[in-house]
Amino acid sequence: SQTIHQWPATLVQPVGSPLSLECTVEGTSNPNLYWYRQAAGRGLQLLFYSVGIGQISSEVPQNLSASRPQDRQFILSSKKLLLSDSGFYLCAWSVRRQNTEAFFGQGTRLTVV
Amino acid sequence: AQSVTQPDIHITVSEGASLELRCNYSYGATPYLFWYVQSPGQGLQLLLKYFSGDTLVQGIKGFEAEFKRSQSSFNLRKPSVHWSDAAEYFCAVAFPNFGNEKLTFGTGTRLTIIP
Numbered sequence: 691s692q693t694i695h696q697w698p699a700t701l702v703q704p705v706g707s708p709l710s711l712e713c714t715v716e717g718t719s720n721p722n723l724y725w726y727r728q729a730a731g732r733g734l735q736l737l738f739y740s741v742g743i744g745q746i747s748s749e750v751p752q753n754l755s756a757s758r759p760q761d762r763q764f765i766l767s768s769k770k771l772l773l774s775d776s777g778f779y780l781c782a783w784s785v786r787r788q789n790t791e792a793f794f795g796q797g798t799r800l801t802v803v
Numbered sequence: 804a805q806s807v808t809q810p811d812i813h814i815t816v817s818e819g820a821s822l823e824l825r826c827n828y829s830y831g832a833t834p835y836l837f838w839y840v841q842s843p844g845q846g847l848q849l850l851l852k853y854f855s856g857d858t859l860v861q862g863i864k865g866f867e868a869e870f871k872r873s874q875s876s877f878n879l880r881k882p883s884v885h886w887s888d889a890a891e892y893f894c895a896v897a898f899p900n901f902g903n904e905k906l907t908f909g910t911g912t913r914l915t916i917i918p
Contacts, residue, residue, distance in 0.1 A: 696846075724905065733809075733893065733910035734847075780846060782906075791837055792895075792906050794846035 692717035696781045696795030703802055709754075709768040711798050713781030716762065721783040723764040724792060725756055728778040740764060741786060776802045805830045807896045809909035817917050818886055824879040824912050826894030834896040836877040837906065838868055841891045850892075853877065864888070889916045 696713045703709060715721055722741055726734045736749045738756035746756050753772050757765045764781060778799050782792040807828045816822055828834060835854050839847040851862025858870040868879045877894060891913045895906040 722905070726908075734908040736905060736907070739905050778844075782847075791849045791852050793849075794839075796846045797844070799844065 692783075692793065694781060694783055694793055694795045696798060698798060699796065700799045701801070703771050703800065705773055705802055706770045709766070709771050709775070709800070711766040711779055711781075711800075713764045713766075713795055714762055715764075715783045718762070718783070718785070720761060720786050722786050722792075723758060724782040724784075725764065725766050726780040726782065728780060728797075734780065738766070771802045773802050776800055805834075805896070805898050805907065807894055807907055807909045809892075809894055809912050811912045812910070813913045813915065815915040815917060816884055819883050822879075822881045822884045822888070822914070824892050824894075824914070826877045826879065826909060828875050828877070828894075828896050830875070830896070830898055833870075833872065834898050836868075836870060837895040837897075838862065838866070838877070838879045839893045839895060839908075840864075841893065841911075843890075847893065850879070884914075884916055886916045886918075889914055 693716045724739045725737045727737050728734050740746050740758045743758055754768050778797050780797045781795040784792045810825050837852045838850040840850050841847045850866045851860050851868055853860050853870050861867050866881050868877055870877050891911045893911045894909040897906050
């Protein structure tokens with residue numbers, strides 16, 4: 691069966707520090723991968739999605755970047771965090787080119803102080 | 804632009820009462836439709852989905868949703884809520900004509916259950 695791992699679960703980082711959140715998927719190949727951010731009262735905002743290694747699409751301009759160094763690994767990064775980067779970050783995957791839902795990780799609560 | 808709207812930010816119902824959560828979308832054709840539930844500090848769990856066919860779909864935990872093309876709606880229902888249903892509920896759509904399956908979410912409805 692497929693599983694998705696996302697870590698860390700919580701993170702407190704000072705303003706200006708770098709960020710690296712990692713997400714890996716097991717039990718499937720060639721998944722679509724996604725990073726979402728959830729802010730209070732604003733639902734889930736799609737930040738990045740990827741349909742293959744090295745293929746990243748950004749949905750909104752921001753202080754973050756994403757990379758997909760391996761088929762089932764998706765990394766969210768920042769060189770210098772801003773206070774506004776605080777939020778709940780969710781990684782998700784779906785089966786490519788099929789009518790299926792997205793499956794979510796447990797999320798990372800990031801607090802920038 | 805394509806979008807999904809959940810008009811109710813917060814709903815409070817009594818345990819045992821019926822529930823309906825609203826979801827409307829804006830799109831020129833029929834999208835793929837989903838309802839997810841999120842417990843505090845957790846990821847999202849799929850309740851049900853609609854791609855085509857029967858417009859009344861059954862999901863987990865006793866939930867159902869009905870797709871109404873004329874109203875561009877996909878409302879979530881449950882005949883009798885339980886205290887464990889307290890959570891945040893998200894409607895989501897995917898627009899297949901755009902060549903990928905990325906989901907667009909509504910802003911969510913927080914459900915509170917009172918005894």
